[in-house]
Amino acid sequence: MYDFDVVKPATVAEAVSALGQDEAQPLSGGQTLIPTLKARLAMPSVLVSLSGIEDMRGVRMGDDGRLCIGGGTVHATVAKEAEAHYPGLASLAARIGDPAVRNRGTIGGSVANNDPSACYPAGVLASGATIVTNAREIAADDFFEGMFATALDEGEIITEVRFPIPEKAHYEKFIQPASRFPLVAVFVAKFADGVRVAVTGASEDGVFRWSDAEAALSGSFAVDALSGLSLPGDGMISDLHGSGDYRAHLVAVMTKRAVAALT
Incomplete structure (x- = not known):
């Protein structure tokens, strides 16, 4: 590891502003980023922690009948709170990694990272979900662009993922x-x-x-x-x-x- 600054914004607007700094990088659950930093495969000067943004956490049913999950919601919460509405997705979340990973990793971090072997991208794509960011809404079919590649622009944050409920x-x-x-x-x-x-x-x-x-x-x-x-x-x-x-x-x-x- 090496020296870097950590910023802990309380709102999405503050996070977007912080990410405008040179060599700033968002930190969600850190399950991929922290090992990457330890291996010196990335060297940001500023980490912008998203864990303190209340508006990016939680599971709720939207007025349009879609299941809305905040981008900062950890896997364990999805596994528990999505069960009554979308058991297939709850089961996916319940089997990610181990308890430590499930209580730190977030849906937004997983989707934004788009690891070729990650679980959430399959659930998002098969559900025809919508990825909501601070700037726009992106259909799942348009979001995933290849290994570790997505349609996200620099500094764009996933604030919510909205899932239609299948039969x-x-x-x-x-x-x-x-x-x-x-x-x-x-x-x-x-x-x-x-x-x-x-x-x-x-x-x-x-x-x-x-x-x-x-x-x-x-x-x-x-x-x-x-x-x-x-x-x-x-x-x-x-x-x-x-x-x-x-x-x-x-x-x-x-x-x-x-x-x-x-x-």
Whole structure:
């Protein structure tokens, strides 16, 4: 580590102003940023802590029937308070990392970081959620732009994520035991007008929608509808934990398991 200043704003406006300083970087739950600083892979001169902004915390139902989760809400709170409204999303949050991570990591931090193996991006994308920032609203389909890349501008803060509630949804996760990240995970959400399937942990480009599976399941929401569907191993992550072909195979397996859990 090295010397840097820490600013603790009480409002979103104060945070945006603080982020206008040279080499300032936002700090949410710190589950990715702090290890990055320890490894000297990032060297901001100012950390702008978002943990003291009350307006960015909490889970509520909006007037339009969407589940609204503040960007500074920790995973453990989502797991507890979203259960009555969106159990599929609550289950996802309850299985992120370990208790320490779940009580420090935030939904806004996870979505903004867009780790290619993070859990929340799959839930956000499969739900067709809206990411609300201090400046605008961004549809999930337009938000995720590749590994660790999003549509966020410099200094833009995720203040809330708004989730339409599907008829039913399930997150199926194949855990890499050492990191607790998913080796591959699939979130399936069934809405009245169709099915959305989002995959995390598999692609070199990060979270993505599996359109062939969506079309098949929208026609018939049954495990058999997925028979014969597969993805190529090209473009999938290949490392010591599994090849690209293995991950592609797991995508099909996890999707079938998710559908089976809902039928």
